[in-house]
Amino acid sequence: SSGVRSFDPPSVRRHGTAESNVLASGKEQGESIGAYLIAQMKGGKLTPADAVNVAAAQIEKQTEKMLAAGTSRTDVVVWLNGLREAVSDRISAFTESEQ
Numbered sequence: 001s002s003g004v005r006s007f008d009p010p011s012v013r014r015h016g017t018a019e020s021n022v023l024a025s026g027k028e029q030g031e032s033i034g035a036y037l038i039a040q041m042k043g044g045k046l047t048p049a050d051a052v053n054v055a056a057a058q059i060e061k062q063t064e065k066m067l068a069a070g071t072s073r074t075d076v077v078v079w080l081n082g083l084r085e086a087v088s089d090r091i092s093a094f095t096e097s098e099q
Contacts, residue, residue, distance in 0.1 A: 022075045023079070026082025027082040037051040
């Protein structure tokens, strides 16, 4: 393992979670992933390309866990949308501040 924490949002594991909670959980995970990636890039441990690969691998693993746990595909898509928005916002703010 590359030392990357596993992202496992407990609010998504509950069956029948409301869509807004799933979206919020995705955003929360996106904040965590974004913060982790930015810290690793600032520390020179990851290039932006490496960060994309690390994030994609973690997101893929988490998506598989969610589906295996019985999370609906609709909820997974909502979660991914929240996550993507939060990661995108964090990375955009970071890259703008670096210029």
